[in-house]
Amino acid sequence: MTDSVLYSVLLLVSLGVIAAVVLYFVSKKFYVYENPLIGEVDELLPGANCAGCGSPGCRSFAEKLVNTEDISNLFCPVGGNDVMKLVAAKLGKEVAEKDPTVAVLRCQGSCDVRPKTTEFQGPRTCAISAMIYSGETDCQYGCLGDGDCVKVCKFDAMYMDETTGLPVIITDKCTSCGACVEECPRDIIEMRPRNKKDLKVFVGCLNEDKGGIAKKSCAVACIGCSKCLDICPKEAVTIVNNLAYIDPAYCTLCRKCVDVCPTHSIIETNFPPKKVKKVEEKVAVEKKEKVAVIKETIVEPVNEKTDA
Amino acid sequence: MLKTFPKGGIHPPENKLTSSKNIKRLAVPKMVNVPIAQHIGIPAEIIVEVKEKVKIGQVIAKSGGFVSSNIHSPVAGTVTKLDKIIDTSAYKKQCIVIRTDVKDESNFEEKEYPLKQEIELSSKEILQRINEFGIVGLGGATFPSHVKLNVKEGVKIDCLLINGVECEPYLTADHRLMLEKSEEIIVGIEILMKALNINKAIIGIENNKKDAIDLFKKATKNNSKIQVAALQVKYPQGGEKQLVKALLKREVPKNGLPLDVGVIVHNVGTIFAIYEAVQYDKPLIERVVTVTGKKIENASNFWVKIGTPISDLIAEVGGMPEGTRKIVNGGPMMGKAIKNTDVPVTKGTSGILVIAEDEASRGEPKNCIRCGECVYVCPMGLEPHLLMNLSEKGLFERASNEDIMTCIECGSCSYVCPSDRPLLDYIRFGKNIVKKLQTSKN
Numbered sequence: 080m081t082d083s084v085l086y087s088v089l090l091l092v093s094l095g096v097i098a099a100v101v102l103y104f105v106s107k108k109f110y111v112y113e114n115p116l117i118g119e120v121d122e123l124l125p126g127a128n129c130a131g132c133g134s135p136g137c138r139s140f141a142e143k144l145v146n147t148e149d150i151s152n153l154f155c156p157v158g159g160n161d162v163m164k165l166v167a168a169k170l171g172k173e174v175a176e177k178d179p180t181v182a183v184l185r186c187q188g189s190c191d192v193r194p195k196t197t198e199f200q201g202p203r204t205c206a207i208s209a210m211i212y213s214g215e216t217d218c219q220y221g222c223l224g225d226g227d228c229v230k231v232c233k234f235d236a237m238y239m240d241e242t243t244g245l246p247v248i249i250t251d252k253c254t255s256c257g258a259c260v261e262e263c264p265r266d267i268i269e270m271r272p273r274n275k276k277d278l279k280v281f282v283g284c285l286n287e288d289k290g291g292i293a294k295k296s297c298a299v300a301c302i303g304c305s306k307c308l309d310i311c312p313k314e315a316v317t318i319v320n321n322l323a324y325i326d327p328a329y330c331t332l333c334r335k336c337v338d339v340c341p342t343h344s345i346i347e348t349n350f351p352p353k354k355v356k357k358v359e360e361k362v363a364v365e366k367k368e369k370v371a372v373i374k375e376t377i378v379e380p381v382n383e384k385t386d387a
Numbered sequence: 388m389l390k391t392f393p394k395g396g397i398h399p400p401e402n403k404l405t406s407s408k409n410i411k412r413l414a415v416p417k418m419v420n421v422p423i424a425q426h427i428g429i430p431a432e433i434i435v436e437v438k439e440k441v442k443i444g445q446v447i448a449k450s451g452g453f454v455s456s457n458i459h460s461p462v463a464g465t466v467t468k469l470d471k472i473i474d475t476s477a478y479k480k481q482c483i484v485i486r487t488d489v490k491d492e493s494n495f496e497e498k499e500y501p502l503k504q505e506i507e508l509s510s511k512e513i514l515q516r517i518n519e520f521g522i523v524g525l526g527g528a529t530f531p532s533h534v535k536l537n538v539k540e541g542v543k544i545d546c547l548l549i550n551g552v553e554c555e556p557y558l559t560a561d562h563r564l565m566l567e568k569s570e571e572i573i574v575g576i577e578i579l580m581k582a583l584n585i586n587k588a589i590i591g592i593e594n595n596k597k598d599a600i601d602l603f604k605k606a607t608k609n610n611s612k613i614q615v616a617a618l619q620v621k622y623p624q625g626g627e628k629q630l631v632k633a634l635l636k637r638e639v640p641k642n643g644l645p646l647d648v649g650v651i652v653h654n655v656g657t658i659f660a661i662y663e664a665v666q667y668d669k670p671l672i673e674r675v676v677t678v679t680g681k682k683i684e685n686a687s688n689f690w691v692k693i694g695t696p697i698s699d700l701i702a703e704v705g706g707m708p709e710g711t712r713k714i715v716n717g718g719p720m721m722g723k724a725i726k727n728t729d730v731p732v733t734k735g736t737s738g739i740l741v742i743a744e745d746e747a748s749r750g751e752p753k754n755c756i757r758c759g760e761c762v763y764v765c766p767m768g769l770e771p772h773l774l775m776n777l778s779e780k781g782l783f784e785r786a787s788n789e790d791i792m793t794c795i796e797c798g799s800c801s802y803v804c805p806s807d808r809p810l811l812d813y814i815r816f817g818k819n820i821v822k823k824l825q826t827s828k829n
């Protein structure tokens with residue numbers, strides 16, 4: 080009785096010893112050296128695996144950071160300057176500081192300003208819609224409204240507004256990973272600098288048609304009238320193919336162009352309202368900060384606030 | 388037993404409402420919008436200026452490369468603008484807008500073209516003329532004909548197939564042309580046989596056009612070179628690969644052309660255009676268009692100038708019927724809905740189909756029940772349900788391995804699907820992406 084217990088204990092112990100010895104030698108023999116820095120850098124990165132940096136995931140970006148000598152052109156858009164500074168300190172390399180950016184929607188063609196002229200029955204994805212036809216409205220440059228950008232956003236920073244039919248970007252949550260920019264078949268979403276207090280001025284339209292045609296298809300279309308071009312003191316505005324573009328590198332956010340735009344296609348965001356009721360409004364603005372970009376700046380015909 | 392292709396195929400209701408209607412000549416429109424991209428390949432380059440006076444048949448846009456085609460002015464008049472106008476692709480594309488000169492008589496005189504059987508030109512001259520006179524495949528794909536006829540040295544061609552199948556429901560343009568211009572078409576076939584130096588041609592006609600079959604059989608009685616073959620009625624028999632298989636039992640290799648098995652296929656409409664170009668120096672400036680629909684009062688076939696707005700055609704058949712939901716450029720199976728009625732007729736417009744509310748709507752897509760109907764009807768032997776799922780999930784490499792590129796986009800799968808799944812939409816999307824991936828790889 081005691082013998083059989085003893086034998087089995089001995090057998091198992093000896094098996095364990097043999098396995099341990101084999102494993103020890105095997106692990107010595109097939110040891111792969113990995114720079115311990117990679118793991119440490121990986122810890123610093125946000126771990127979202129969004130691929131906004133260009134690498135497939137955070138781990139491979141960490142490898143890239145450790146293995147390349149000059150990392151000044153590598154940047155993690157999600158972590159931003161803070162994370163990059165930590166990485167630089169860890170690796171003893173230099174990183175370039177970048178202005179934080181945020182995605183903006185360059186289309187204001189909501190249902191009531193851009194009337195539908197056709198109806199499409201079929202799979203509702205922007206990619207297929209763009210391939211088959213030019214959209215349900217007469218504007219072939221604007222938002223198709225099928226929400227491919229919302230589907231690819233990994234940070235819940237976008238949602239479709241049912242009343243306007245346009246996607247809404249929640250700027251606080253946007254990490255500027257660029258997934259939506261890549262996904263949009265119409266290239267409506269642009270990355271623009273966040274600036275102080277998230278102040279932005281940009282043209283909310285991509286319509287390259289001549290003025291009359293553009294205006295007919297959408298009430299808030301840029302008609303290429305060049306009023307903004309004339310008034311801009313810093314030459315930040317360029318007009319190509321009947322379409323104005325404000326270069327954020329030159330724009331000083333003076334907002335002169337916003338006032339002269341006849342179709343209200345230039346969007347200003349998060350600016351405190353001018354004149355009247357200064358104190359009260361400021362509080363309101365702070366509360367509203369989480370509301371998306373286009374929400375606050377939508378033109379008169381759609382000014383009813385749909386949600387808080 | 389009549390010949391047909393062995394794999395797949397469907398039998399949609401024929402609805403050939405206009406097969407007994409003569410081809411009428413549509414009045415010359417006041418304005419024509421001529422798109423510069425009417426063919427597959429590189430768009431033509433505009434060579435006229437605004438305010439320039441153009442003559443009928445004058446080249447207004449020059450071929451932009453080898454796979455491209457010249458475009459001629461369909462009317463005599465003045466170029467009023469070069470603008471972007473919505474065309475059949477539903478996007479705004481570059482167009483040449485010409486205002487018809489009402490005083491110019493060449494617009495309105497009806498020239499007589501008596502049958503001319505002697506072929507004076509040499510083989511080389513014929514091919515050059517087809518190139519210069521802007522002939523493209525009029526079956527619907529608008530592939531430039533000179534490219535098809537450009538046989539490289541060493542490639543042996545032994546048979547010319549003439550596509551008189553017209554398997555699309557509703558359309559009767561080719562059928563009417565065959566009935567009214569049978570002798571001209573036969574001369575056209577002889578022209579092509581001379582150009583290609585071959586001695587065998589087969590005209591394939593589906594058995595629902597018995598009058599055309601009889602007519603051609605009678606006309607080719609004493610001609611040993613040209614045969615007429617009646618085919619079973621089955622969609623998509625008008626597809627090049629299906630027709631080659633049906634008539635000659637030869638299998639066109641995947642990603643290959645009928646040329647690889649020694650065959651060239653041309654549509655009867657193209658043959659007639661070639662006849663007119665070679666014998667009467669007439670460029671491709673008009674074509675036969677069937678304007679039809681169940682609610683259309685005077686549905687008929689018309690000779691229409693390229694660039695005529697579709698609204699003119701609809702006005703001619705008695706206006707837009709009430710409850711119209713959709714207007715399709717082409718047939719119901721492969722045609723594409725147009726965005727508005729200002730869209731011009733192009734070289735590829737074989738028909739205009741007006742569909743009412745009850746027939747136009749697509750059902751709500753439901754889950755795939757794995758019935759296999761789509762696999763059963765696919766004429767290319769593909770698995771449409773699989774290709775759709777792969778495209779939907781973004782697995783394009785696997786879709787490419789599953790031969791998504793061999794799909795001929797006939798729409799049989801979407802037609803039979805009991806769950807109303809948008810199979811073809813996704814497959815087209817997948818094809819688009821795979822094509823882009825392939826070109827970026829090379």
